[in-house]
Amino acid sequence: MAPQAALSLKRTPLYELHREAGAKFVDFGGWEMPVQYAGIIEEHRAVRTSVGLFDVSHMGEIEIRGPRALEVVQRLTTNDASKLEVYQVQYSTLCYPHGGIVDDLTVYRLAPEHFLLCVNAANIDKDFAWIIEQAHGDADITNTSVEIAQLALQGRQAQATLQPLCDIGLDAVRYYWSAQGRVRGIETLISRTGYTGEDGFEMYCSAAEGPQLWRALMEAGAPYQIKPIGLGARDTLRLEMGYALYGHDITADTTPLQAGLGWIVKLNKGDFVGREALAKERGEGIKRRLVGLEMIDRGVARAHYHILADGEIVGEMTSGTVSPSLNKGVGLGYVRTECAKVGTPVQVDIRGKPAQARVAATPFYPSQVRKA
């Protein structure tokens, strides 16, 4: 049995609401977070068929301001932030000089000289220190993580849930764009983004008003049987989409090119931390790739299980579960590039027994995000 949560675990401003809702908690990167309420599969289905609400206040926010803010963001991130218009959002990575990933993040341009970086909870301190170090004092950098609550409203009924509470027209907020508005009077940054493969929004408000925003959304979603969603379903939802999770599928030992994130590595945008190493890797050929794997035999391929081809180890799983939508084992793992082609037959060593699997295209489940 897991021991009682240590007193030192951090809690979000919504912790009490989760308790009242009967959440089961787990230590996630130093945070005491709800892993499930009603059950992972039921929550997963609620998001795929209607709408669900996630507390993601553990995620970090780092703001970069000043006349040279863009220059600093460009130096630190692999995607091309100069392409961002005000209120546009971009998926990106921070890399080390050797090309390994510090973190993956979303970059918001809130004003010409003001950027908001949304980073992973377990990486907040590491990222903040890294950003300060690489910025060389060229911009004002603040860690506003504790001041901000973040909620994710995801599912085909997300807009129907949010719109009646909201003083801005959500149709105008396109995929990977954001807007500032009031949600039942609460000042909120609303972006059409998410980690589930469904249409939906991520919302940032003051930590103090987080519980109010949560209650308002749960109330407005009642006609759609909205459910609170824990980290368990967050993981199965993102895995069905093949989205990488930092600490598992991407780490300091993997590069964005190996992880299939080449589309957010803009080698021609000018210099940035990691550029030289990534250009070299691209030039010499990428030796291993993060691929989707689907099980043919019964069984669940989980993180760290070996991937075999012709009896030889060719890679390792980094994430795995049973897809609640497809009812079969799916996962992500790194394999040698020669084994990375979709359809390649492989085996996964499940507790000493090789189980048949194949390299599969991701997403495993068709994305429903509203790109138009």
Place this chain on the structure above:
Amino acid sequence: MEFPAGLRYTKEHEWIRVEGDQAYVGITDYAQQELGDVVYVELPDAGGAVRYMEPFGVVESVKAVSDLFAPVTGAVSQVNEELFNRPELVNSDPYGQGWMLLVQIGDPAQLETLMTAEQYQAYLRQAREG
């Protein structure tokens, strides 16, 4: 949570229900709740043997993999193959349709080392307050 009287329980959260010289084996209501949604069950083949308090199989929920421990030594006369298609029965009916093994009891004395329903509940309380 339910803990039927008449069953015996292990510290690893299996139950055993004796019927003559045979016994049904499964996991407890507490175990299924702690695991969450069960998505996969791996059991030995009928005809195989299981040994007292040694792993005989695996139960997997969405998040976790757990070993299953045999409450007694014996020969496996039947396994619940229904669980291969409907592992969720372990959650919905842990003492009924969620049974895992039918075992020919090899050493009835081992049953006496297992907990009664009352003792098991006390054990759970103690673990919780630990």
